[in-house]
Amino acid sequence: MQKIQMTDLKAQYQSIKKEINAATRRVFNECAFVLGKQVAALEEAVSRYHGVKYAVGVASGTDALVLALCAQGIGSGDEVITTPFTFIATAEAISRVGARPVFCDIGQDYNIDAEKIESRVTSKTKAILPVHLYGLPCDMDKIMAVAAKHKLKVIEDCAQSFGAEYKGRKTGSIGNCGCLSFFPAKNLGCYGDGGMIITNEEDTAKKLLMLRNHGASSKYHYSLHGSNSRLDTLQAAILNVKLKYINKWVTRRNNNAKMYNRLLGKSQNIVVPEVPDGIKHSFNYYTIRIKKDRDILRNKLAENNVPSAVYYPLSLHLQPVYKELNYKLGDFPVAEQMQQEVLSLAMYPELKPAQIKKIAKVLLQ
Numbered sequence: 001m002q003k004i005q006m007t008d009l010k011a012q013y014q015s016i017k018k019e020i021n022a023a024t025r026r027v028f029n030e031c032a033f034v035l036g037k038q039v040a041a042l043e044e045a046v047s048r049y050h051g052v053k054y055a056v057g058v059a060s061g062t063d064a065l066v067l068a069l070c071a072q073g074i075g076s077g078d079e080v081i082t083t084p085f086t087f088i089a090t091a092e093a094i095s096r097v098g099a100r101p102v103f104c105d106i107g108q109d110y111n112i113d114a115e116k117i118e119s120r121v122t123s124k125t126k127a128i129l130p131v132h133l134y135g136l137p138c139d140m141d142k143i144m145a146v147a148a149k150h151k152l153k154v155i156e157d158c159a160q161s162f163g164a165e166y167k168g169r170k171t172g173s174i175g176n177c178g179c180l181s182f183f184p185a186k187n188l189g190c191y192g193d194g195g196m197i198i199t200n201e202e203d204t205a206k207k208l209l210m211l212r213n214h215g216a217s218s219k220y221h222y223s224l225h226g227s228n229s230r231l232d233t234l235q236a237a238i239l240n241v242k243l244k245y246i247n248k249w250v251t252r253r254n255n256n257a258k259m260y261n262r263l264l265g266k267s268q269n270i271v272v273p274e275v276p277d278g279i280k281h282s283f284n285y286y287t288i289r290i291k292k293d294r295d296i297l298r299n300k301l302a303e304n305n306v307p308s309a310v311y312y313p314l315s316l317h318l319q320p321v322y323k324e325l326n327y328k329l330g331d332f333p334v335a336e337q338m339q340q341e342v343l344s345l346a347m348y349p350e351l352k353p354a355q356i357k358k359i360a361k362v363l364l365q
């Protein structure tokens, strides 16, 4: 059996090599490397996929968050409510626009606890930034209701949830903006960095088109403080090929998760991820909870050549960079518990049943 990896980008490339090579060769021949026609084609395809009106390709998922916050008018002096249990980019984007991340504890499903959001609202709150962590959609009905009550914007971090659905709607299509990442290890990954913002708001889409291109309203005329944050034509060409396979790949991820759940669900020490009714998970990561002695088990896995990872070992409110926000240990007990207990296992569409069986066997022995 070949060595198991957390994710296997080589296996995926091998399966679509001919198409990818042809698509990239076309870009080399055309030489329209910045904002070539493949970018607009991808924006059209991704907006259609999500059932939204607009999509704007940008340089990364992090930039998608930053530009979405800018386009929604969020900046200095504003507060944005988000989860402390996420990748740093979520909170970093809020800080980057000059606003303040206000953390809110998570629930047993690792996502922001929608019931607790309202208690974090102040007169300065301008937006809620939920993260569909690991690919599981947040409780969007409750989040949208709090947002409507307090007139807040909702910016969805969909970096891990490409292909996920909440009550029949794709994640990212429910709030004011959805932010996608095409980092290679995400569900729809390119061969470098890339990102996209989706929205139904014409005004927001127009602003985003300017913001990603130095704030230009027309050539050499600038209306906004923008930046250079365009999605490469080469990356768009690769993504146009890969988008055709995304539903198949997400289905395989779900099948892998079902098999893991069946094998690991028996253990008293392991909590497997539940997918509630009406929800489609996209399983960018397959994450379980080890109630006791996670790190001992992790070592045992490593000794048996079984990879694992902890997303994330230190919640953002406890990170040195956020000392300035004066949070302390004990502020978000669920996030602090989960950082000790979560464990992510190998997950990718090409993962084989025999490999899942081996991983489960080592975990259960």
Ligand SMILES: *Cc1c(COP(=O)(O)O)cnc(C)c1O
Residues within 6 Å of the ligand: 060, 061, 062, 063, 086, 087, 089, 090, 131, 157, 159, 160, 181, 182, 183, 193, 194, 195
């Ligand atoms: C990957 C990720 C991002 C950032 O995306 P990049 O494309 O790497 O900049 C943001 N939020 C979350 C939750 C992520 O997992």
